[in-house]
Amino acid sequence: MEASDHPTDDFPHTHHVKAIGQNSDLLAAVRQAVAMHAPELPETAFSCRASREGRYLAVTCTLEAQSQAQLEAIYQALRSVDGVILCL
Template sequence: MSEETLLEFPCRFPIKAMGKNNIELDLLVVEIVRRHAPDIHEGAVSTRPSKDGNYISVTVIVEATSKQQLDAIYQDLSGHPHVLMAL
C-alpha cells in the first residue's frame, strides 16, 4: 500500500519554517533538514523577517526523493520547540 501524492520524485521542494527572530533559526532549520536531505545546495536557503521583525521565516529548497522523506523533515521541524510552524 503506497500513500498517494501529487508530487513526482525526485523534485525540488520548498520547506518553510517559522519562529521567533531571537535565535539563529536559519542554522537550526538547515541542521534539521540536513538530517534527511544532506545535499542542500548553495543558495537554497532564504530568510524573511515578519513585518514587525518579531518572527522570521526560513525557506530551504531540497531535492526531495520521497513523501516519507518530506514527512520526516516536517515531523522533526514541528517537534522542535523553536519552530512555531512548518509549511
C-alpha cells in the same frame, strides 16, 4: 484519479519547505534539522525573511525531494526545532 494525475506524487521533484518561528538562531537550527535528511543541500538552498516588525523569521528551504518519506521526516524534524511555531 490515478496517482500519476497528481504531480506532487511524482518523485523526485522540487519542493519548498518553510519554517516560521521566533528563535533568533532559527536559520541554523532549520539547516541542521534538514541536513539530517538531505545532507547534500548547499547553503544557497535556504533563504530567510523577517516579519515586518521583526518578531518572526521565516526560513524557506528549496530541495529536490526524493520521496514522501523524506519530506515527512524533514517536517517531523522541523516540528521538533525549538522556536518553530509553524511548518508549511
